[in-house]
Amino acid sequence: MHDHVNSYIEVIDQTKEALDEAINTHIYDAQSGEVPPADCSFLKLRNKVALTADLARRLGAFTHLEMEAALCIWEWINDVTLSDTDQKIDVWATYREGVGSMELRSASSNIYAGWLLKVYDICQTAGEPFDCMSYDWDVVPLIMEHCLHDGHPAASGDTLPDPRATAITVLAKIAKQRWYEDARKAAKHHWSYEELVDDFEEVIEKARLDGEMPEKVILEIGEQYDLDSPDPISAAARPPMFLMFKPSDYLLPEQA
Template identity: 45%
Template sequence: MPASRKQYTHLEMEAALCVWEWINDVTLDDTPQNLKEWVELREGVGSVELRHQSIVLGKWCLKIYDALTKQDRDFFDSMSYDWEVIPMMMRYANDPAGVPAIYKESLPDPSAIAQLVAREVLFKHYVWDCEREAEKQWKYRDLVFDHDDVIERAFEDGDDPAAVINDLGEELELIKF
C-alpha cells in the first residue's frame, strides 16, 4: 500500500459507518427523524462529501466515547452503539451558530460534548429505574411518560426513583399492587 494512503482502525471504520447510517437516517426520505438542517447540508455539499466526512465525525464520536468510558467501561451498558450512542453524540455535531458541523475544525470540543452526553445517558438510566419502580409499585410503567415533567425535575434534584414513583402514585391516588 502506498505511504500516501491513510489506514484506519476497525473502531474508526465502525464509527464512520455508524455515523454514515445516522446521516442517511436523518437526511433521506421524509421520516420523523428527518432533520432539516442536515438535509440542507447534504443538498449543499453532496452525499460524497458527507460520506467522506463521516470518517472525521466517527473519530470525533470515538473521542467522546473514550472520554465517557475511561473510568467506566460499561458506561453505555444496555445501549445500542449504532442506534442510540452515535445518534446521541451526533445531535451535538454543530458549530457555535447551531449549524451541523462536518469538518474537524468546526466540531465542538469532544470533552464538552462528553458532559452533555453523560447527562443524557444518566437521565436515560434514571428513567429506566423509574419505569421499573412504576411497574413494581403500581403496575403502571407509563406513569413515567405520563408525568415526564415530574421525572425530569426529580432527576435534576437527585431524588431517589423509588421515592419519586411512590409519591407520584400516592398523589394520583393509585392503587398499590
C-alpha cells in the same frame, strides 16, 4: 500506519516501478522521446496501480476503529437525511443537499470519526455508560446529534464541538434516560400506571435533578394521591423492585 498496510503499499509501489521500466525500456524508448499512446494497456495498468497505492496510503492512515466509526456515521447520516420518518434531522438533510453526498461521505472518515471516538473515550472514563447500548444504533446517533456548530452540522475539524463538553452532554442525556426508564418501571410495578411519570412531569423532573431515586419518588406520589396498588399489600410495604440500573447510573456528570 500499520505494518501490514505498509507491506501492501510497498508491493504496489514495486509493481508500479516494474511497469514503468517495462513501458520506458522494453516497450517504448524513453531516451528517444518516444511517448506511449494514451490507450497503451501497460500505461493504463500502471496508472491503476498508482491510484491503488494512493488509496492504500489514505486508507492506511485510519485505524480499524476509525473506519468502523466512519461506516456507522455514514449509516446514521443516511438515516437522518434520506428518511421521511421521525428519524430525519432537517439541518443534516439541508446540509447534505448543499455539499453533496460525496463530500459528506468523505467527512465521515476525515472529520467526524476521530472526533466521535474522542467523545466516546471520554465517556468511557465515567465507567460503562454505554452498557446494554448498541454502538451503531444507539451510541453513534447519540453522539452525532451533538456534532453541530451554531446549530448546523460541523463542516470542518475547526468547527467540531469540544469533545469533553460533548461527552458531558451525552452522559447527562444517558443518565436522564435511565432514570426515567426505571421511574416508568416503578410506576408500572407499584401502581400499574406507567403514565404517572407523564402526569407529574414537573414534580418528577425536579426530584430527578435533586438526586432522588426514581422508585422512592414514584412511591411517594402514589401514596400522596392515594393510588390503588395492584397488590393487597401496600406499595410501601412491598419489597423494592429490581431496577435496571445502579443509583450511580442516574448521576449527572458533575455529580459523579
